[in-house]
Amino acid sequence: ETSPLETFLASLHMEDFAALLRQEKIDLEALMLCSDLDLRSISVPLGPREKILGAVRRRRQAMERPPALEDTEL
Numbered sequence: 001e002t003s004p005l006e007t008f009l010a011s012l013h014m015e016d017f018a019a020l021l022r023q024e025k026i027d028l029e030a031l032m033l034c035s036d037l038d039l040r041s042i043s044v045p046l047g048p049r050e051k052i053l054g055a056v057r058r059r060r061q062a063m064e065r066p067p068a069l070e071d072t073e074l
Helices: 004-011 015-023 036-041 046-064
Strands: none
């Protein structure tokens, strides 16, 4: 079974970092709390770090402002 972290990383084509994050005991919830400095400290290179942090920001925004639900009943 694929973890939420693995699914998140796969959506970014960053599956290669799953093992490193697991080694550091970082799941998706913890990744959502990580800063640039945190990821730098575990040797995530600049390019992937920026992509991951950008996706984290977008996910955080989506979670804070979920889309309005529409009634599909006529």
